[in-house]
Structure formats: C-alpha cells, structure tokens
Amino acid sequence: MQLKFITMEIRFEHDVVLARQRARSVAAFLKFDIQDQTRIATAVSEIARNCFEYAGGGLVEFTYHSGAERIFFVTIRDKGRGIPNVDEILGGKYVSKTGMGVGMIGAKRLMDRFEVQSAAGKGTVVTLGKAIPQRFSKLNDAELNAFMGTIERRRSENPYEELEHQNKELLRTLEELRARQNELAQLNRELDETNRGVVALYAELNDKADFLQRASELKTHFLSNMSHEFRTPLNSVLALSQILLDRMDGDLTSEQEKQVNFIRRSAQDLTDLVNDLLDLAKVEAGKVTIRPAPFSVESLFAALRGMLRPLLSQNSSVSLVFDEPEGIPELFSDEAKVSQILRNFISNALKFTERGEVRVSVRMSHDNTAVFAVADTGIGISEENQERIFEEWTQVEGKLQKMAKGTGLGLPLSRKLAQLLGGDVYVKSEVGIGSTFFVSVPVRFHGEIDAVYVPDVHRELDISKLPVLVVEDNREALFIYEKYLKETEFQVVPARDLKEARRALHEFKPVAIVLDVLLQGEHSWDLLQDLKSDPATKDIPVLVVTVVENQQKALQLGASAFHSKPIDRGWLLQQLQSTLKPTSEHVLIIDDDEVSRYLLKGALANSRYSLLEASGGKEGIRMAKEMMPSVIMLDISMPDLSGFEVLDILKKDPQTRQIPVIIHTSQDLREEEREQLKAAADIVLKGTGSREMAEVRIAEALSRAGLPFGVHVADEVRA
C-alpha cells in the first residue's frame, strides 16, 4: 500500500525550510525517535536545497509505503538540467561550492534507502527512504486526519510563510485586478464608442427637432397668411354679391339673382371651411387662449337661441327647444368656447334631422361638471361610426349627409375645445331614432389662467353722438349730466370709479372728460396727471367739476376748465363745444387691395367724410402728412410697408401722432400683435356681412376714436 501524506512544491528558498520541518513532523508522526527525525529532516534539507539551488525548484512527496517492509519515502523531483556527475558526487570526490560537499553523500549516509535518477536535461529524482519503527502500529484514519490538520495549521502559524502565502494571494489578486482593469478599459472603450454614438444621435435628434420646429413655424406662418390671403378675396366676393343682391346698382333678373345667390353660398361655404380649419390649426398649435369668466347658462342659452333661429327657418318641420336650466351654478369657463361647441352640435343636429325636435338641455353631473346635451330625432349614427365622426375630415355616407355638406371639422374641433376647457364630448346614438351629443364642462376652469380675463365693458355708443367720459360716482349727478346733454350732439359715457375710467379710455377716445375729484375713497388727481402725461390722451380736454374749491391745483395739473358743483348746463355745453377742435373732414384709407377700398368706400358713403385713398404704406404716410385726415383706416399686410411699420412711423412723427388710426384687416392677429396694435390704434376686422353691418362697425370705430360718423359737427355747433 502506498499513501501519499503531502506533496509540496519548492519554489522559494523558504520552502527548503518548510520541507525539512514537514519531514520532521511526518517522521514524528510515524514514531521515529528524535535522532531519526533529525536525520530524516537533515537529509531532506540537503536534497531539497540542491533541488532549489541547482534546478530552481521541484516537488517533494512524503509517502508511506507498506509492503514486506514499512518504509517512509521522501521523493524529491525536479525538472532541472540533471546531475551530470552523480557517481563522482556519491563517491565523495566532488567538492560543493555551497555546502561542505557532503550534501548528497551525507544524506545517503543518514537514510536507509537512497536512490538518484538523473539524466541530462530530464531532471533529477532523489528518493530517500527510512524503515518505519515497530512502535508505529498502523495507519489510523482519524489520527492521520488530525495530523494532516496540524500540518496545515502549522503552515499558517509560520509568519514568514503566512506572509509569503499572502503575498502569493496578493499577486493572484493583483493579476485578477489587472485582468479586471483590462476588462474595464475594454468596457470603457466600448462605452466611449456608444457615447459617441449617443452624442451623434443627439445631434441628429436636435437637427430633427429644429427641423420640426421650423416646419411647425412654417405651418403656423402659412396658416396665418392663408387666413389673410383666403379671407380677403372671400370677403370681397361675399360683400360684392351682397351689394348685387341689395340691388344697389340696379335690378337683377330672377335668374341672375339665383346665380348671385349661388356665388354667395359657395363663398360662404368656403369661408366656413377656412374658419374651421384655422380654428383647428390654432388649437393644435396651442395658440388658443382660454379666457375664463363667470357666466350663467341662462344667458348662454338665450344667446344661442337668438343666434340659431335663422338656421331653423329653412327647416320648419323641426323645432329647436331649450330646456330651462335648473340648479346650475354660475360657470367660470370660456363662454365663447362653450357656445361654439353647442352651436356646432345644434347646427349638426338640425342638419341631420328631417322632422321632430332638437332639444338642448343641461344638468349637473358629479365631480362638479355641467353636462350639456343636444338631442335630436334624426337619422342617428351607427356604432362603428360613433368614434370616427370625431376624427378629422370624416363624414358618414348617407342620404342626408349628401344634402347637408359640412367641413368634417366641426366635431373634432369641438372635442379639442372641450378638452381645453377640461371636459370632453361624447355621443349616444341609435340609427333611425336619433343622436344625443354631450359636452361636459367643469364648473370652474382649472387650467392655467394667465390673467383673469375681464370682459370688455360694453358701452352702447351712439354713433351719431360724440362721447364725453364723465367720471362721477354719484348716480344723481350722472343723471343730471345725462339730462343736460340729451338734446346735444354729445353723449355721456359714465365711469363710476378710476378703474372703470381707465378701462373706458382704453376702449375709446372721448372728446372730453368731466372729472369729479372726490370719488368714493379715491382722489382723481392721479388720473388727471396720468392723462396729461400720456401722449395718447394728453390732448383730451378735461373739465374738473367738484365740491372742493381747488381750481389752482386743477389748472396746474392741466385741466382745461374748473367748475364747482352744482354744475351749470350753459357752462358745460360751452366748455364742451369750445374744446372741439376743428377737424379736416377726410378719412384716409391705406390698403393695397382695391376691392377692400371699394367696399370701405361703400361703408363710408353715408358718412360726412370725404375719402382719400392710398394703395400702399409709403403713399399713405405721405398723404397723412399732407392732408392731416381726421382718421386713418389702415390695412395690415401690404407689399411695401406693413401696417405695423406704417403705424410706427405715424406715431413717431409728432405731426401725425394725433391722428386716430383704425386697423382694418381680415388677418388673424396673434395675441401679442393684437396687444401691440391696441396700444396705438383701434382694430376692426373686415367683415363678411352686409353693407349696413360694415357701416355700423366703421361708425362704432369712429365713435370710439372720438369722431362722429354722420352729422357735420361744425354745422351743428354753429346752429
């Protein structure tokens, strides 16, 4: 039987020491006496040293051999160059440089068995053996295991060895670390490459985003231009056909009337389409501003009823019913948008209902939402079409659809508007029985509100009279002013406090202001000061009328006249008439579109003004300086100078600064453009309605600018 106790490597000098220590331990275990233990250890030391010294290291095996004899073998093998002169050495003739020349031969003497196998280039195997004493009974597994354990332990008790062991571990760890580092470097390189890719992708994305941004801007630009380019000729067609239908230039034959009606209807359809398209585009571009304000459902229904009555007359077998709203609180939302949605629903319902009724109702739903419903008894919508109708450009095929053509944009637009308000639209329908369209609107609009929108104060300006702003908190006093001026060419526009006064001034330009100094809790001296320091208002005469005797201060601050209460009618009229400045009686129209000028001339035909026409901005500015017109009607888009530029030039020139300007355009103005213009001019959109309506709008605008439309002021004053 052979049993290998230990195999150990000799790689370092210290392994020689370890080898002899182990040899001694194993010998002790095998019950060799001290002397033999020393002999064995010494012999192993000699041979192990040779192995390390000459072959640079090798393997030491400790073996238990039991056969005829029990022998403890120690085999030391190396892969060195071999020992060329074994015999010489064993013969004792060789003199070592390191030891005493007794290494091998001494070892041979110390051991019972000694064998050397060596060949040049094939390494050396030295086998040492010693007979195991009789005292050692036999190998016992448990004892052997315990012994092996102690050897292992002893190994780690040796600090040097431990150090070496740790050193080896350290080296191995370092090696691993290096490998990992390489791996990391590799990963880093890969990441770098990926990073470069990502950066490139980002750049590409940026480019794409830029491109999309440009495309979107282009689209918006195109749409706002289109609004102008399409609407101007459409408006012209509508207005001109209306002139023909009004028989203003002679009678039409019935056939001609029919044809003109067709022209007009086509133009109207096209206008609707353009308007819907623009609305939808604006919603999509996020250009729609929600302007929430408090309003009641009753007033909304009343307005709708009035607005939609004309639609009904064509369709007498259908009745439009508004259910009385009950228990609906005042809504805080955008009334115009709600109205637009409901109008769309109702006109749709009327289109697709041949007989029966269209019923508009409202109820409160949970979560504080008002749900409006428009129910018809029409043809209904099949289930598969119920979602499709909210898609753009969708029209369900059918008999009635062919009759009543729409743009196909109404419902998608309604849905988008409702969503902007925080609600939604939906439909319930059954084919042949009818449809009900719903729109839910939160009672309070929760979206972002830039500023609480204050609806314009509606001032019923009498266009034949000159507005006088009376700032007065006393009702009776106002009533007296009203009475004093009743039969004159002036009209009282009351303002109860400074805020109202400022807002009124924003809206129109009075010919004069009557100012009470002591208003409830506030002084109006500030207002006077502001009026006089603002170039837009500083030429408006201000009459200070108050109970406080403070003429000095009033006149110092720039008031035209002062009177203490109670006021005298003669004085008031005299003051008002004397403040009227003599005006030239011209209206200057600056517009490159001949048809627009033609139509505007028609609208102003009944006014007291003679007309001047300029077909471009530069010409207009020149004429404004030469003729000093009472008012200028200005178009926005013109080839040489835009309306903005013309307005800028006019307002910078002290000579023309005072001339009121009315912007007359069919262009959809952006919010900021509108604000920009509003500061310096009034805005009137070119209308599509009849000549009379156009006339009324112009007259209103003139009145807001402090100019009468009809009667000749100068004559009146003289009379």
Next chain:
Amino acid sequence: MEKIPILRMGDFLLVTIQVDMHDRLAMALQDDLTQKISETSARGVLIDISSLEIVDSFIGRMLGNIAAMSRVLDAQTVVVGMRPAVAITLVELGMSLPGVRTALNVDAGMELLRESLNGHEGIRHGSNF
C-alpha cells in the same frame, strides 16, 4: 525582513537562534555578525543553537565561517546548546565543525570565552613586561 537579533554583553556578542533559518537568513546572520564584531570590537561571540532541531551542511558551514571570520577579527566564537541528536547527525553527515569551539550551555560558553580571553590578555601583559 526578519533578522536574527545580536545582543551585546560587555565584550561579548550573544546570538540566540530561535527559528529554523533558511539559507539567506543564515548568510545574513553571518554578515551581520562580522559587521557587529568590528563595530563593537567584541572579543567573543556566543551562538546559542539550543532551539535548532536541525543543523544541516549549510548551517554547519555557516557556523564554521563565523568562527573563522571572528577569529580573523580577533574574537573567539563558541557555539552552545547543540542538541545531542543534532550533534550525532552532524557527525554522521560528515561534518565535525572544525575550528568551532563548543560548550554545553551559555554559562559554560561564557566561562570558556572568559578563560581564553584572560589567557590571551595574560600573554599580552606578559609580553609587555
């Protein structure tokens, strides 16, 4: 780096080898010791190897070298405390440590050193007078 400590006791240096030395450590001790002898002008070196279980040819040669070198440096070397088994093995190995004086233990070694030193001094005095 481990080192075998060298203690100075008056005119003597005492080296107690308590670990199983590997060859380089033995060489280092040899160098250290010669260095120390010349530094301290020690007259005697006592090497205690009572802890050593094995003295093989290399360590044997080292002991011989130390003895020879210290002699050259005018110091006596005594190796003390060699175990019997070690002594026997050394002989069997064919090494008799020529030129290395030995004593059974440190005390005996000191005695030996003093004696030889006095003898030496006596000779010196003698020559002076």
